Amino acid sequence: GAVVSQHPSWVICKSGTSVKIECRSLDFQATTMFWYRQFPKQSLMLMATSNEGSKATYEQGVEKDKFLINHASLTLSTLTVTSAHPEDSSFYICSARDTRLNTEAFFGQGTRLTVV
Amino acid sequence: DAKTTQPNSMESNEEEPVHLPCNHSTISGTDYIHWYRQLPSQGPEYVIHGLTSNVNNRMASLAIAEDRKSSTLILHRATLRDAAVYYCILVMGAQKLVFGQGTRLTINP
Numbered sequence: 236g237a238v239v240s241q242h243p244s245w246v247i248c249k250s251g252t253s254v255k256i257e258c259r260s261l262d263f264q265a266t267t268m269f270w271y272r273q274f275p276k277q278s279l280m281l282m283a284t285s286n287e288g289s290k291a292t293y294e295q296g297v298e299k300d301k302f303l304i305n306h307a308s309l310t311l312s313t314l315t316v317t318s319a320h321p322e323d324s325s326f327y328i329c330s331a332r333d334t335r336l337n338t339e340a341f342f343g344q345g346t347r348l349t350v351v
Numbered sequence: 352d353a354k355t356t357q358p359n360s361m362e363s364n365e366e367e368p369v370h371l372p373c374n375h376s377t378i379s380g381t382d383y384i385h386w387y388r389q390l391p392s393q394g395p396e397y398v399i400h401g402l403t404s405n406v407n408n409r410m411a412s413l414a415i416a417e418d419r420k421s422s423t424l425i426l427h428r429a430t431l432r433d434a435a436v437y438y439c440i441l442v443m444g445a446q447k448l449v450f451g452q453g454t455r456l457t458i459n460p
Binding site: 340341343 | 385387389392393394395396397400424436438444447448449450451452453
């Protein structure tokens with residue numbers, strides 16, 4: 236199946252710094268990418284949806300100035316957690332779809348962010 | 352978003368079939384039924400999806416009720432590697448995928 240590569244797989248950063256997470260679709264064009272956050276023992280919570288070349292649409296309660304999303308090409312989207320704090324520590328997962336084909340979504344392997 | 356209802360947990364034995372149910376009574380005519388599963392500390396993995404007819408692939412089968420208000424994911428011969436959280440999601444067109452709580456499947460050796 237199609238592959239979505241997410242990098243880094245884990246990161247530890249100091250409180251107040253920013254962290255960038257990359258999500259790449261390796262063998263298909265991702266017209267739409269989704270970013271999720273997952274806390275232990277909980278389901279995935281959708282943070283935002285981004286379409287290539289457009290501004291991201293954020294879910295209610297998600298701060299767009301804190302979680303900056305860029306989807307500049309059909310194969311790359313980035314999530315930047317700005318001024319990270321310990322409560323931002325979580326498992327972040329990206330997903331990509333070619334919505335023109337109405338096919339399934341493919342997911343990255345996730346990024347474990349720990350803010351100390 | 353049309354919602355789905357799944358049991359919180361299920362248990363089965365290795366090498367036996369597993370039937371994972373999903374209720375989606377408010378499904379619309381254009382909603383596809385998608386199934387994904389998530390192993391610990393990994394991103395979700397696509398399992399199968401369908402619209403009206405039953406579907407088979409190398410991983411599983413999807414049985415869709417005639418009125419489409421429910422569906423069942425069938426693992427024909429469970430292995431220990433099938434232990435995961437299974438999510439049933441309704442997807443319409445280019446819309447976002449919203450995850451419910453899913454079913455945690457435990458496989459006993």
